[in-house]
Amino acid sequence: MNDMSLTREEREAKLEGMGCKRKRVEDIRFTQGKGNYVDDVKLPGMLHGDFVRSPHAHARVKSINSEKALKVPGVLAVITAETLKTVNLAWMPTLAGDVQMVLADGKVLFQNQEVAFVVATDRYAADDGVAAVEVEYEPLPVLVDPFKALDPDAPLLREDIKDKKDGAHGPRKHHNHIFEWTVGDRELTDAAFNKADVTIKEMISYHRTHPSPLETCQCVCSFDKVKSELTIWGTFQAPHVIRTVVSLIAKLPEQKIHVIAPDIGGGFGNKVGAYPGYICAAVASIVTGKPVKWVEDRIENLTATSFARDYHMTTEIAATKEGKVTGLRVHVLADHGAFDACADPSKWPAGFFNIVTGSYDFPVAYLAVDGIYTNKAPGGVAYRCSFRVTEAAYCIERAMDILAQKLDMDPAELRLKNFVKPEQFPYHSALGWEYDSGDYHTAMRKAMESVKYAELRQEQAAKREAFKRGETREIMGIGVSFFTEIVGAGPSKNCDILGIAMFDSCEIRLHPTGAGIARMGTKSQGQGHETTWAQIIATEIGIPADNIMVEEGNTDTAPYGLGTYGSRSTPVAGAAIAMAARKIKAKAQMIAAYKLEVHEDDLEWDIDGFRVKGLPEKFLGMKDISWIAYNSPPPGMEPGLEAVSYYDPPNMTYPFGAYICVMDIDVDTGVYKVRRFYALDDCGTRINPMIIEGQVHGGLTEAFAIAMGQEIHYDETGNVTTGSFMDFFVPTAVETPKWETDYTVTPSPHHPIGAKGVGESPNVGGVPCFSNAVNDAFSFLGSTHIQMPHDYWRNWKAARELGAVG
Amino acid sequence: MDMNGQERIAAPIGAVWAALNDPQVLKNCIPGCEALEKQSDTEMTAKVVLRIGPIKASFEGQVTLANLNPPHSYSIQGEGKGGIAGFAKGGADVSLVEDGPAATVLSYTVKADVGGKIAQLGGRLIDSTARKLAGQFFANLGTCLNDQSVGA
Numbered sequence: 001m002n003d004m005s006l007t008r009e010e011r012e013a014k015l016e017g018m019g020c021k022r023k024r025v026e027d028i029r030f031t032q033g034k035g036n037y038v039d040d041v042k043l044p045g046m047l048h049g050d051f052v053r054s055p056h057a058h059a060r061v062k063s064i065n066s067e068k069a070l071k072v073p074g075v076l077a078v079i080t081a082e083t084l085k086t087v088n089l090a091w092m093p094t095l096a097g098d099v100q101m102v103l104a105d106g107k108v109l110f111q112n113q114e115v116a117f118v119v120a121t122d123r124y125a126a127d128d129g130v131a132a133v134e135v136e137y138e139p140l141p142v143l144v145d146p147f148k149a150l151d152p153d154a155p156l157l158r159e160d161i162k163d164k165k166d167g168a169h170g171p172r173k174h175h176n177h178i179f180e181w182t183v184g185d186r187e188l189t190d191a192a193f194n195k196a197d198v199t200i201k202e203m204i205s206y207h208r209t210h211p212s213p214l215e216t217c218q219c220v221c222s223f224d225k226v227k228s229e230l231t232i233w234g235t236f237q238a239p240h241v242i243r244t245v246v247s248l249i250a251k252l253p254e255q256k257i258h259v260i261a262p263d264i265g266g267g268f269g270n271k272v273g274a275y276p277g278y279i280c281a282a283v284a285s286i287v288t289g290k291p292v293k294w295v296e297d298r299i300e301n302l303t304a305t306s307f308a309r310d311y312h313m314t315t316e317i318a319a320t321k322e323g324k325v326t327g328l329r330v331h332v333l334a335d336h337g338a339f340d341a342c343a344d345p346s347k348w349p350a351g352f353f354n355i356v357t358g359s360y361d362f363p364v365a366y367l368a369v370d371g372i373y374t375n376k377a378p379g380g381v382a383y384r385c386s387f388r389v390t391e392a393a394y395c396i397e398r399a400m401d402i403l404a405q406k407l408d409m410d411p412a413e414l415r416l417k418n419f420v421k422p423e424q425f426p427y428h429s430a431l432g433w434e435y436d437s438g439d440y441h442t443a444m445r446k447a448m449e450s451v452k453y454a455e456l457r458q459e460q461a462a463k464r465e466a467f468k469r470g471e472t473r474e475i476m477g478i479g480v481s482f483f484t485e486i487v488g489a490g491p492s493k494n495c496d497i498l499g500i501a502m503f504d505s506c507e508i509r510l511h512p513t514g515a516g517i518a519r520m521g522t523k524s525q526g527q528g529h530e531t532t533w534a535q536i537i538a539t540e541i542g543i544p545a546d547n548i549m550v551e552e553g554n555t556d557t558a559p560y561g562l563g564t565y566g567s568r569s570t571p572v573a574g575a576a577i578a579m580a581a582r583k584i585k586a587k588a589q590m591i592a593a594y595k596l597e598v599h600e601d602d603l604e605w606d607i608d609g610f611r612v613k614g615l616p617e618k619f620l621g622m623k624d625i626s627w628i629a630y631n632s633p634p635p636g637m638e639p640g641l642e643a644v645s646y647y648d649p650p651n652m653t654y655p656f657g658a659y660i661c662v663m664d665i666d667v668d669t670g671v672y673k674v675r676r677f678y679a680l681d682d683c684g685t686r687i688n689p690m691i692i693e694g695q696v697h698g699g700l701t702e703a704f705a706i707a708m709g710q711e712i713h714y715d716e717t718g719n720v721t722t723g724s725f726m727d728f729f730v731p732t733a734v735e736t737p738k739w740e741t742d743y744t745v746t747p748s749p750h751h752p753i754g755a756k757g758v759g760e761s762p763n764v765g766g767v768p769c770f771s772n773a774v775n776d777a778f779s780f781l782g783s784t785h786i787q788m789p790h791d792y793w794r795n796w797k798a799a800r801e802l803g804a805v806g
Numbered sequence: 807m808d809m810n811g812q813e814r815i816a817a818p819i820g821a822v823w824a825a826l827n828d829p830q831v832l833k834n835c836i837p838g839c840e841a842l843e844k845q846s847d848t849e850m851t852a853k854v855v856l857r858i859g860p861i862k863a864s865f866e867g868q869v870t871l872a873n874l875n876p877p878h879s880y881s882i883q884g885e886g887k888g889g890i891a892g893f894a895k896g897g898a899d900v901s902l903v904e905d906g907p908a909a910t911v912l913s914y915t916v917k918a919d920v921g922g923k924i925a926q927l928g929g930r931l932i933d934s935t936a937r938k939l940a941g942q943f944f945a946n947l948g949t950c951l952n953d954q955s956v957g958a
Contacts, residue, residue, distance in 0.1 A: 055892040055922025723926030
């Protein structure tokens with residue numbers, strides 16, 4: 001029997017369930033340097049691989065000579081496209097329905113493209129071997145500017161598909177065109193614009209950047225020739241998908257492939273895709289019969305595996321003169337680089353960009369996206385956001401500010417006027433989504449009151465006057481953003497990856513002593529799943545979180561799941577956990593009814609066990625039920641206490657939030673200071689407030705990086721000029737502003753515990769908030785839109801162009 | 807990357823022209839040049855060690871002279887490969903104008919491209935490095951001609 005000397009509060013506290021600021025259990029090993037990452041995998045006889053990469057952005061490969069490389073001591077093999085052709089692996093399918101060269105086959109299409117894979121006894125020898133491989137290139141005209149990709153005389157990039165009129169997502173209009181994707185009602189939208197009092201139009205670019213996790217992409221592949229089994233340890237956000245893809249590509253039976261994702265040092269979308277390094281390491285292991293390790297260096301990570309964004313969004317809003325929006329029209333030029341390797345659900349070539357109507361009640365909208373090829377690295381991953389949701393949020397949040405400026409209205413007031421109202425949920429957006437729940441007005445007002453918004457605007461007005469009088473050289477910007485995300489991909493009716501429906505899963509097994517293990521199809525990369533998943537179980541079935549071990553990442557033991565990205569873990573796997581726990585609870589209730597000699601309906605759940613209604617002393621705790629389940633179950637009931645749930649969500653979830661930033665910019669130097677940043681998030685039910693706060697801090701820091709300087713930049717000849725942390729901005733504690741966090745709670749009506757996901761919200765809401773603050777600062781000098789990133793140099797340039805610098 | 811500049815050299819135009827066509831003089835004046843061999847009147851092979859920021863690489867390649875208009879102007883074109891460090895290619899239009907019998911004004915416009923790791927890592931250093939190298943070259947040339955004139 002449970003210890004009845006404890007109060008209800010004490011019993012509840014002991015569980016450390018949902019709502020508890022439970023400390024992260026994984027941090028015990030992480031903070032002591034005891035994590036186990038891919039690079040910690042060291043196998044006997046293990047070899048190392050490294051790539052020869054192209055210095056050219058576009059060139060024909062005339063010859064590859066490995067003779068000198070093979071003479072370098074320690075070098076065992078040099079794998080080229082010709083080698084891979086013998087096993088039909090010179091090209092691989094991408095998640096977006098395109099194909100991608102594993103190693104350069106006749107030409108290279110972006111700088112640092114993989115040309116040959118050198119295998120050696122250690123990493124140093126492999127590097128020496130790489131330096132000794134002689135490759136002869138014939139440079140070709142380079143295409144960097146996406147706006148020139150569809151010119152009639154633009155260089156032909158993809159010779160392999162030059163005659164292909166249809167791509168994976170419909171007809172192609174040009175040899176550098178990938179797809180056109182349209183949503184919404186064009187005629188009705190055009191009509192709304194024709195009769196609008198006010199319209200705005202702006203080309204809003206979201207520049208190319210990179211998730212840049214501290215741990216780069218890497219793997220160890222080990223092929224057992226005797227058993228014909230391939231084991232891959234890798235930095236995989238979606239281990240099961242990798243196993244299925246490897247099985248399909250390598251034609252190995254799925255049970256003969258073991259994919260293990262150990263601890264991962266950050267993913268942010270970078271570790272969703274399959275990269276040439278994985279294929280080459282696997283082939284090298286099959287060829288040599290030894291384990292082969294491949295570890296990317298920093299330059300390789302930034303320049304070759306999976307960029308993010310690169311969306312150029314021509315945005316128009318129609319509105320009444322009172323500021324009620326009546327129509328939205330967006331055209332996106334989407335730069336996908338050399339191959340379409342976007343990691344979106346297969347039917348969504350532009351992800352969920354059609355969330356671009358944001359938090360506003362647009363009666364009509366029309367969206368067209370053109371995907372194009374350029375001589376840049378492939379990728380297009382969802383860097384700390386659901387698929388293309390940060391692009392959409394940036395687009396609409398910037399455009400709303402531009403509209404406010406044109407109407408001479410306060411941007412917060414314009415938002416309040418156009419929000420979807422609480423009584424409109426579930427809300428059907430003009431571009432096809434069903435928003436599950438929200439209370440936008442409450443969140444926006446709470447944010448405005450918290451920062452004393454009206455006073456800030458007064459201060460800004462006074463500062464502007466002082467600036468005009470020449471009394472200060474500093475301008476003040478107030479950034480407002482209100483975002484609605486769409487996360488939790490996703491319902492099988494509209495989401496799959498290569499035909500695999502995007503469900504997720506959980507398997508819970510309780511042991512006889514009332515402890516247990518839970519295994520999931522998700523994979524933490526730092527999100528703290530080992531902590532939060534146990535908290536859901538603790539609340540659901542009354543077993544202390546400390547007694548639940550959470551395990552993820554091994555495809556042999558974990559139930560099939562689609563992995564962790566796009567804020568899908570809590571909305572999808574979190575639901576599976578609750579559902580599996582409820583199956584266990586249902587069996588526990590049968591056991592309790594039998595033991596307490598009452599009907600099941602006469603029992604009520606009470607924190608950590610079942611109690612007979614009206615008889616408080618008749619109680620059976622879960623710890624005891626676990627023992628009974630194994631050792632003396634009711635007659636006819638099979639022993640044991642475990643359950644599995646595969647959860648196909650009925651809808652996405654729609655977290656939202658209101659962010660406000662206050663910034664001062666010195667016009668003579670462009671130096672900005674973030675005076676204040678306030679972030680209110682509504683992620684529905686809050687499982688662990690401490691982890692949520694940590695997630696928000698991390699997401700805001702990445703948003704700050706992206707908005708204020710982080711960029712993958714190409715010069716006109718296709719050189720990446722931001723290929724290291726010297727030039728690629730990753731904020732440290734020195735640059736990072738102080739964050740103020742807040743929340744409202746609007747539970748998701750369709751999710752078993754009402755949770756919506758939060759890890760990516762701050763990136764989605766943060767980027768427009770920073771950019772709006774910069775733009776707001778400059779707006780009184782006559783600008784409507786300044787492109788990101790807003791680094792010191794660009795701020796100074798903007799000030800100079802607006803005549804603010806003498 | 808584009809650069810242009812002017813140097814006044816205290817030597818007659820004929821001597822400057824001769825120096826600009828003399829592989830030995832060029833070898834001595836090009837910073838980091840380890841070898842420069844004449845293949846024909848207008849073609850040479852060169853080996854130059856370049857250091858840009860964290861990257862040090864040895865470039866080997868061809869140098870070609872074109873648009874020869876003695877003793878007033880020529881174009882010099884070069885292309886070098888630096889292995890995994892990348893590549894560099896570029897050219898300069900050089901013209902000479904007499905500034906009295908004992909001095910010459912040399913004007914140059916340079917257009918150069920670099921690619922590969924040197925461009926990725928040295929990006930922010932390339933322009934300043936190139937300016938420094940060009941400055942060094944003409945300073946060396948001036949010194950060299952002064953030495954010659956002193957010797958004569």
